[in-house]
Amino acid sequence: MRPSRSMSRRLLRNGLLAALSVSLFPLFALPAAQAIPVVIPAGADPSVIRGDDGLFYAFVTSDDWGDGQGMHNVAMFTSFDLVDWMFAGDAFDSRPGWHGDKGTWAPDVVAEDNGYAMYYSLGDDVNPCIGKASAPELIGPWTDLGRAVFCAKDVGIGGTIDPAVWDDGTTKTMYVGNFRGIYAIELNSDGTAPEGDPVQVADDRFEAPYIYERDGYYYLFVSAGNCCNGQRSAYRVLAGRSDSLTGPFLDRKGQDLNEGGGALVLAGSEQWGGPGHNTVVPDDAGDDWMVYHAIPRSSITLPSGAPNRKGMIDKITWVDGWPEVGDGSPTSTAPEVPLFDLPVHVSYAEKGVEGDIASGGDEFDVVVRIEAPADKAYSGNVWLQASMPDYSMTDPLTEPIAVDLEPGEVIEETFTYTVPGNSSQGIYRLFACAGPTTDEIVEYAAHVRVKSGGEETD
The missing domain is CATH 2.60.40.3880 (Immunoglobulin-like)
Known part of the structure; x- marks a missing residue:
């Protein structure tokens, strides 16, 4: 390797960049206790998908970041490597109005014929709903369906939020639920309405389901505890697996997630509270990475007062067919980072x-x-x-x-x-x-x- 060479440049840009210091995100080669988030200012409930252009796109829950820009309605970010993310705009200029002036949260973005679909949560505790928008490209423009795919009262269950869709090319199965049971619901071919009866796959301890396939098993990741209870947040990630999309999903002890089971994958630490609502993304080396949110205990709210949920990543190690993350706490796999070509x-x-x-x-x-x-x-x-x-x-x-x-x-x-x-x-x-x-x-x-x-x- 040749010795390093350097070049100094004076940057005088008529006030375009107001400040720069050596205060940089220490993601590489620092102890886990010092590792910090990758998606800022906020990255709650992340959905991550890789586009045909090789870029990764992250979609996160709507929040007011306290930045003077008002509500960011499903903010979008892009990255080449899951580590460095650039804000790419909001998916919606304003909240979808078909269910009143309700916030949108917990998006799930998947590929579909001729483009992409975004499923999202909207509504209230009485009758929460799942919405859908479509776009030809991941960056948009996103066109809303203008109605619910379904609401809680339509399918006869409560807690129909936090959608996660599994599309095997033949059928579409949506997983939904928050503390009233996790359910799998088959959708029609264009993903705009339910087609089958709900099947309960996990009990009422959980929300935020996510399905990942590996080595012949479907892994159901779920989050338990209160996501946003400040310093007392006990949010955490658990998992079970099945050879069927509708379960039963069993933990490593063989206990059903419908009957008190669940293998703990990730929980809070002294520095980070409430890790959860995850997705899983493979890198080009074949390793899997959990993308999730967590709250820094030293700063639990954004300037707006909203929970300060930062986007995080950690490497998943598969041990005897079960997912594990470092020592079980946020950023405990740092300084490892994903590898991409x-x-x-x-x-x-x-x-x-x-x-x-x-x-x-x-x-x-x-x-x-x-x-x-x-x-x-x-x-x-x-x-x-x-x-x-x-x-x-x-x-x-x-x-x-x-x-x-x-x-x-x-x-x-x-x-x-x-x-x-x-x-x-x-x-x-x-x-x-x-x-x-x-x-x-x-x-x-x-x-x-x-x-x-x-x-x-x-």
């Missing part, structure tokens, strides 16, 4: 603590690490961009730096940034981008959000 990997060489405040004239060096895959060379460019307080992306903040790497070669490029004196207050994020041109990004690394403008804002 990308043309190049970019990251930040130094990462610190979130939330530093910067003012005009402050200067920072930012070191970007660029690594070619072990089996192939990479020739392209690296540059910096930023997302603004309204989440729009700036033009490149630097001229692209050309890099020409041998297989497995790692270099570092140093960018120096001077905070402009006319910057407005807000929260910004920096992205180190790589690609053939600034119009064709193939990887990026996300800098932590930084509060700026000389003083901290609420």
